[in-house]
Amino acid sequence: MSTELDSTDPVPGRADAKISFRDVVRTFPMKGGEFTALDRVSLDVGEREFVTVVGPSGCGKSTLLNLAAGLVEPTSGEVLVDGRRVAGPGPERGVIFQQYALFPWLTVRGNVEFGLKLTSLAADERRRRAEQAIDLVGLSDFADALPKTLSGGMKQRCAIARAYAVDPEVLLMDEPFGALDALTRVQLQDQLLDTWSRRKRTVVFITHDVDEAVYLARRVVVMAARPGRIHRIIDVDLPYPRTEELRLSPEFARIRNEVWHSVYHQTPAGSAA
Amino acid sequence: MAVITAPDKTPTTSTPRRTRRGVPTLLLNLIALVVGVAAWALVASAQLADVPGPLSVSSRALDLIEDGTLAQDALASLRRVFLGFALGTLLAVPVGFLMGWYPLARGLLEPYVQFFRTIPPLAIIPLAIVLMGIGETPKVFVIFLAAFLSCVVAAFQGVVGVDSTLINAARVLGAPDRVIFLKVVIPAATPFLLVGMRIGLGSAWATVVAAELIAADKGLGYEMTHAQTYYDIPTIFVGLITIGVIGLVMDRLLLLAERRLTGWQERR
Numbered sequence: 317m318s319t320e321l322d323s324t325d326p327v328p329g330r331a332d333a334k335i336s337f338r339d340v341v342r343t344f345p346m347k348g349g350e351f352t353a354l355d356r357v358s359l360d361v362g363e364r365e366f367v368t369v370v371g372p373s374g375c376g377k378s379t380l381l382n383l384a385a386g387l388v389e390p391t392s393g394e395v396l397v398d399g400r401r402v403a404g405p406g407p408e409r410g411v412i413f414q415q416y417a418l419f420p421w422l423t424v425r426g427n428v429e430f431g432l433k434l435t436s437l438a439a440d441e442r443r444r445r446a447e448q449a450i451d452l453v454g455l456s457d458f459a460d461a462l463p464k465t466l467s468g469g470m471k472q473r474c475a476i477a478r479a480y481a482v483d484p485e486v487l488l489m490d491e492p493f494g495a496l497d498a499l500t501r502v503q504l505q506d507q508l509l510d511t512w513s514r515r516k517r518t519v520v521f522i523t524h525d526v527d528e529a530v531y532l533a534r535r536v537v538v539m540a541a542r543p544g545r546i547h548r549i550i551d552v553d554l555p556y557p558r559t560e561e562l563r564l565s566p567e568f569a570r571i572r573n574e575v576w577h578s579v580y581h582q583t584p585a586g587s588a589a
Numbered sequence: 590m591a592v593i594t595a596p597d598k599t600p601t602t603s604t605p606r607r608t609r610r611g612v613p614t615l616l617l618n619l620i621a622l623v624v625g626v627a628a629w630a631l632v633a634s635a636q637l638a639d640v641p642g643p644l645s646v647s648s649r650a651l652d653l654i655e656d657g658t659l660a661q662d663a664l665a666s667l668r669r670v671f672l673g674f675a676l677g678t679l680l681a682v683p684v685g686f687l688m689g690w691y692p693l694a695r696g697l698l699e700p701y702v703q704f705f706r707t708i709p710p711l712a713i714i715p716l717a718i719v720l721m722g723i724g725e726t727p728k729v730f731v732i733f734l735a736a737f738l739s740c741v742v743a744a745f746q747g748v749v750g751v752d753s754t755l756i757n758a759a760r761v762l763g764a765p766d767r768v769i770f771l772k773v774v775i776p777a778a779t780p781f782l783l784v785g786m787r788i789g790l791g792s793a794w795a796t797v798v799a800a801e802l803i804a805a806d807k808g809l810g811y812e813m814t815h816a817q818t819y820y821d822i823p824t825i826f827v828g829l830i831t832i833g834v835i836g837l838v839m840d841r842l843l844l845l846a847e848r849r850l851t852g853w854q855e856r857r
Binding site: 385386387404405406407409410411413415417418419420421422430431434435462463464478482 | 752754755757758759760761762763764768772773776777779851852853854855
């Protein structure tokens with residue numbers, strides 16, 4: 317069921333790996349020394365795989381995501397996407413932020429078209445693609461609305477449409493539903509899975525919600541803090557599409573308990589390996 | 590006189606603002622105006638000082654409007670303000686954005702901006718007159734300086750304050766620096782910039798009148814100094830009220846532009 321991670325694994329990542337972290341270390345300077353956000357992290361994410369990452373605050377989950385996004389560079393080790401070293405951000409890797417990060421002066425359509433305007437697409441094709449992405453997240457009736465008139469859930473759906481519009485191969489989501497109420501969160505989880513099932517992409521999804529982590533993923537990566545590292549990787553042997561029935565099933569509860577236990581009852585750093 | 594209260598209506602709402610008990614704000618403004626003028630009339634009629642009443646001031650205003658002096662003076666002052674303000678803003682926007690975007694530009698320029706900001710533009714007038722003569726140039730220059738200094742700081746703060754997640758959101762969509770600057774930083778900084786422009790226009794207007802008090806052959810400030818030598822108090826009152834009304838109208842126009850341009854902001 318679970319795989320103990322061998323961080324010194326000399327074998328290169330799996331052949332089908334879309335994203336590979338190889339012995340990634342990332343430190344940040346701080347008063348009186350250095351803070352190790354990530355300590356020798358190795359992880360492979362398969363093509364079209366949905367992986368969630370959970371862990372206590374300060375375990376470096378956001379840093380992991382920013383490394384894949386190209387917003388942060390590793391201190392040592394390497395981050396590969398499609399076998400190529402990540403050098404800066406790029407449109408083939410879409411990022412969805414917790415704070416939505418919509419451009420408030422643009423309408424929903426304007427936001428979704430932002431990335432498309434950076435491509436060489438013709439105007440009508442651009443419009444069609446934007447329309448499609450807006451439709452995908454169910455915001456068609458609000459295409460001309462400004463973000464300030466949208467609810468939190470709608471804002472995040474708009475951000476998802478913006479990321480999907482440029483048709484990225486990888487979606488990196490940094491606690492995207494963290495600021496939403498529990499009901500909206502459950503709805504958006506189902507919508508996200510629905511969107512994902514129709515347009516399968518490799519997804520790395522950061523969360524601090526154990527239920528969310530298990531419900532969405534095929535594999536849950538549990539991280540530990542000080543220094544940030546991968547504690548365990550837990551497979552979720554539940555079929556897609558995931559349903560409410562599944563969410564309430566004993567199998568779900570069992571995996572959820574396992575993840576919960578490994579998040580909240582971690583053995584200290586020294587004895588983990 | 591109703592001109593003063595009219596622009597006070599919030600342009601975003603079609604119905605007049607109401608206080609808690611339901612009296613329209615506009616009505617309250619009118620009442621305040623009437624009470625104010627009545628109090629003024631009372632003070633004037635008490636003869637405590639040589640204060641002219643509202644009647645003699647408005648008849649003087651009518652005289653000055655009829656013979657064209659008021660319009661000519663107001664236009665002369667406005668011309669100086671707009672010229673100085675336009676030049677100041679035009680320079681402030683690129684300089685402020687440059688300072689906000691490039692740490693190098695910031696390091697080189699900020700000491701000067703901060704230093705000159707502490708000198709009231711009016712204090713530059715004696716120097717400006719000595720160096721540039723008593724023509725239009727020193728006045729426009731001083732106004733330019735006043736507008737530039739308020740505006741440059743606002744533009745700079747606007748760029749520095751742009752939410753970094755917005756910049757990251759554009760970067761991960763593949764936007765190069767040029768696009769980020771044009772499509773993210775400039776729109777995000779616009780609200781700050783417009784506030785800076787309002788402050789700049791206010792200080793430009795205050796500066797022009799003072800500059801004309803010192804040396805000019807026409808303009809509202811000149812007319813008032815001129816009236817002072819003839820002990821013509823009603824004319825001084827007309828000048829003061831005109832300055833106030835024009836200043837208020839300009840401020841409200843910019844506020845209107847600000848609301849239109851930055852209506853996308855979430856107001857808390």
